[in-house]
Amino acid sequence: MRTVAxxxxxxAGLSAARSLRKQGYDGRLVVIGDELHRPYDRxxxxxxxxxxxxxxxxLALETDGExxxxxxxxGTRAVGLDARERxxxxxxxxxxxxDGIVIATGAAARQLPxxxxxxxxxxxxxxxxxxxxxxxxxxxGRLVVIGxxxIGAEVASTASALGLDVTVVEAAPTPLAGPLGEEMxxxxxxxxxxxxxxxxxGVGVKGLSGETRVDAVLLEDGRTIPADIVVVGxxxxxxxxxxxxxxxxxxxxxxxxxxxxxxxxxxxxxxxCASWYDPxxxxxxxxxxxxxxxxxxxAAVATLLAGGAVEPGVPRPPYFWSDQYGxxxxxxxxxxxxxxxxxxxxxxxxxxxxxxxxxxxxxxAVLGMNQPRLFTxxxxxxxxxx
Numbered sequence: 344m345r346t347v348a349x350x351x352x353x354x355a356g357l358s359a360a361r362s363l364r365k366q367g368y369d370g371r372l373v374v375i376g377d378e379l380h381r382p383y384d385r386x387x388x389x390x391x392x393x394x395x396x397x398x399x400x401x402l403a404l405e406t407d408g409e410x411x412x413x414x415x416x417x418g419t420r421a422v423g424l425d426a427r428e429r430x431x432x433x434x435x436x437x438x439x440x441x442d443g444i445v446i447a448t449g450a451a452a453r454q455l456p457x458x459x460x461x462x463x464x465x466x467x468x469x470x471x472x473x474x475x476x477x478x479x480x481x482x483x484g485r486l487v488v489i490g491x492x493x494i495g496a497e498v499a500s501t502a503s504a505l506g507l508d509v510t511v512v513e514a515a516p517t518p519l520a521g522p523l524g525e526e527m528x529x530x531x532x533x534x535x536x537x538x539x540x541x542x543x544x545g546v547g548v549k550g551l552s553g554e555t556r557v558d559a560v561l562l563e564d565g566r567t568i569p570a571d572i573v574v575v576g577x578x579x580x581x582x583x584x585x586x587x588x589x590x591x592x593x594x595x596x597x598x599x600x601x602x603x604x605x606x607x608x609x610x611x612x613x614x615x616c617a618s619w620y621d622p623x624x625x626x627x628x629x630x631x632x633x634x635x636x637x638x639x640x641x642a643a644v645a646t647l648l649a650g651g652a653v654e655p656g657v658p659r660p661p662y663f664w665s666d667q668y669g670x671x672x673x674x675x676x677x678x679x680x681x682x683x684x685x686x687x688x689x690x691x692x693x694x695x696x697x698x699x700x701x702x703x704x705x706x707x708a709v710l711g712m713n714q715p716r717l718f719t720x721x722x723x724x725x726x727x728x729x
Contacts, residue, residue: 344442351447352376355614355636359445362644372413377420388473389497424589450579450615462556484571487560491518495576500667510541524678581616602655603643611643632663675722676708
């Protein structure tokens with residue numbers, strides 16, 4: 344291959360570029376990113392960066408002196424892929440022709456319909472999002488977080504520590520029931536009430552009020568929650584619109600094999616936009632976690648360089664972590680499909696549990712709250728299980 348284009352300049356794209364060089368590719372390497380920023384770390388945006396503990400330079404993912412010998416096209420959005428010409432079309436009218444293509448365009452935060460143009464309403468996905476929200480939180484006031492998932496919970500935790508009056512609104516009866524299951528979702532989300540944050544569950548948001556700036560959140564049950572700032576944390580959508588009409592298979596992301604290969608030869612996908620086949624689960628799924636964006640590009644790049652001739656391994660079970668109210672939450676595996684969950688160590692009321700999820704007696708997932716050593720042991724065991 345004379346030219347490889349990596350479309351996406353966040354962690355997954357950077358990891359792919361690094362893997363290309365590490366695996367011996369010495370040709371032309373072009374990295375295309377729609378943000379102006381060099382690759383940066385996203386997990387601290389909702390925590391240390393938002394609270395002011397870390398600055399922008401602390402987020403840099405590239406090491407001092409690192410040189411991937413790449414052409415960086417930053418602030419340039421990909422708008423199309425011509426499979427026949429093997430060309431990535433750009434919003435500025437330019438194009439990059441490549442023999443191999445790595446799709447790493449990530450995901451974008453979902454917006455709350457009707458909130459466009461209303462001051463005080465935020466999502467949190469990018470560095471620019473975090474800058475704007477951090478400036479608003481510095482003024483204090485009443486914050487309403489819509490969505491009790493991990494991003495919403497981390498923002499609530501950070502804002503509470505900064506002294507804001509915080510309310511979390513979650514449409515589901517139990518926050519985090521999707522990734523953690525109902526029982527452990529209840530235990531983890533109880534951290535909000537432990538620390539004086541109001542948690543309203545089982546009620547949807549009807550809309551927002553305010554002429555030019557938000558002043559309240561309107562709930563579907565008729566209640567009104569006053570708000571000076573609103574953060575919308577209702578999930579993310581894969582950034583794959585630019586691939587429509589290209590012939591590449593799409594289904595809640597770019598449909599990939601276990602090794603990242605797509606339906607088009609010479610094209611692989613990694614990161615939050617990629618729906619990889621999971622042999623453990625028997626179906627495709629997107630893994631929107633830092634670890635996957637760091638680890639899986641190596642397999643995808645090996646597939647790309649070998650033209651699909653390498654035997655794919657089984658990816659490690661998904662792993663993610665979250666820091667909330669001083670508690671380290673770690674999770675590995677898949678809670679869905681488990682028929683039991685048992686607390687093996689600690690006590691739920693103390694929020695220091697190690698819980699194991701099993702299906703037909705076999706462990707399929709593990710959750711740790713302030714149990715890093717025992718969690719690591721169980722995570723290794725999960726990875727060793729076929």
